[in-house]
Amino acid sequence: MAEWPRSVAEAEAVQERLRPLVDLDDPGPETVRHVAGLDVAYATEGDELTAAVVVLDTGTLEVVDQAVVHERARFPYVPGLFAFRELPPLLIALERLRITPELLVCDGYGLAHPRRFGLACHVGVLTGLPAIGVAKTAFVGAYGDPPPERGSWAPIVDRGDVVGRALRTRDGVKPVFVSQGHRVGLDNACRHVLRLAPAYRLPEPIRQADRLSRSGARTA
DNA sequence: GCGACAG
């Protein structure tokens, strides 16, 4: 399916080669029935990781399908290249799902990346599915503090490009950082994130994937 | 050159 690089130079070359395949113009699905959340947890010892993918029914926000994959990391953590660490097991987990999701919500960035090709773009291109990135901390670019109300936002600007938004999902709480991955517009991505995060800062798909990956990491 | 740097 995909060949995995072994060096930083090879990994960067892969990103440069796949970047033109990203679709940033498709506004994306208006409504979605099944949404997936993707996350990875790390073991206390060794370079072992546990990838988890959950599928939620958007009507109830209940988990209706899930898959966990445990393996040894194939690539070191390098800012800007961490898809090469987390994507291999995540793709295997995605293949094991019985329900094909219509939208992927990734823990991390998409367009808001040094080479405009973060994890959300990468997984979107490799699967062909609409994908967005939701990160907990800033990475590239600058942004202003959005107004305190849930739903307000401020653009993230990097080298003159708007690459995402700092979006407030809860009143008075630190915003999350949303960026396009593949086949979803920025407005639409933020709409989905707000609908998927009715109670907590992070959207429910990511919270559930985080929960599952951690329990899986302890069991393994 | 130096520091910062998704998870």
Add this chain to the structure above:
DNA sequence: ATCTTGTCGC
């Protein structure tokens, strides 16, 4: 990412 108690506030 992970190591980690209590505590302030709604």
